Amino acid sequence: MNTASTKKDIEFRDTASSAASAADELSDVQGEKMVLNMGPSHPATHGVLRLRLEMDGEIITKAEPDVGYLHRGDEKIAENMTYNQFIPYTDRLDYLAPLANNVHYVLAVEKLLGVEEKIPERCQYIRTICCELARVSAHLLGLGAFAMDTGAFTVFLHTFTEREKIYYLIEALTGARFTTSYTRVGGLARDLPEGWLDELSKFLDEVEVNFEETERLLTRNPIFLERTQDVGVISREEAIDFGLSGPNLRGSGVEHDVRKA
Structure with a gap:
């Protein structure tokens, strides 16, 4: 039996040129005019936002945002609480990055009290790590959801796998995945658990390699490129x-x- 393998070169189309030529062909075409209500709960927005869209065929000619669906009166609630009592409410300000909310709130309070220079250096480093983990986690969701909506579903699976590793670290640190409530005015709720930094270091080594694979899945995907290059x-x-x-x-x-x- 012949088991010899063969190689085949795959040629990718010039998606930018094809998109530009298609746009030129359709520039004078007038589609059906309509008004579309998008949201406040829509699978493509991944959040609570309502948009009133005026459409010319598939072209959006006007968009009017309707905001305020997540207004919860946090400032008014805070008036009847101590500074530390309000920390759990900061978790909900942006559920994708609760640790960053915790940190930024206590930073504002500490500056108001004039004690920011008295915060221990170790605490400052841990807070910075928390903010970076929150930032990367939020970006992973944004990239994964965007890729899924533009035809690169595999990327969504990759980014959520890495995001789950971050949640493992966050849960080990704070005891919760989303409602972290980790900071306190003047410090933190607790120090780093034993072995936590080793787990963080292991994750950082792995995620750099995995990001390279994720990037290749995007930049070599002709469907994703055609839907993103030279668009908008x-x-x-x-x-x-x-x-x-x-x-x-x-x-x-x-x-x-x-x-x-």
């Missing part, structure tokens, strides 16, 4: 005029990052 382009001038910030601003060619300014 915002010029440098438009970005500045609309006051965009963060990745949207930098993606439009404006090299500005407030973290480095």
Whole structure:
């Protein structure tokens, strides 16, 4: 039996050119005009947001956001509590990054009290680690959900696998996955558990390799590329005029990052 293997080169289409040519062909085509209500609970928004969309065929010509569905009166609730009593409420401000909410709240209180210089250095380092874990976890959800909505479902599985590892670390540290309530004014609820830093180091070594695989799954996926490249382009001038910030601003060619300014 012949078991010799053969190699076959796979050619990817120039998705940017095909998308541009398709857009030119459809530029003069007028579709059916309609108004679409999107949200406040919609599978593509992954949050509570309502948008009133005016459509020309499949082209969104106008979008009016309707915000406030997550308004819970936290500031009013805080008026009847001590500073530490309010910490559990900060978990709910952004359930994707509760540790970051905990840290930022106590930082504000400590600055208000004028005690920020008295916080132990070890505590500051642990708080920073917490914020970074929360940030990476939130980005993993954002990337995975975005990839799933644009035809790269496997990436969603990869990012959620790594996110689950972060939740394991968070639960070992705080006793909870979401409602962490880990910080206290002037410090933390508890120190790092024994062996926790070793588990964190192991995760960091693994996640770097796994991210490279995840990137390949995206950048070599013609469906994902066709649905993202040269779609919804915002010029440098438009970005500045609309006051965009963060990745949207930098993606439009404006090299500005407030973290480095």
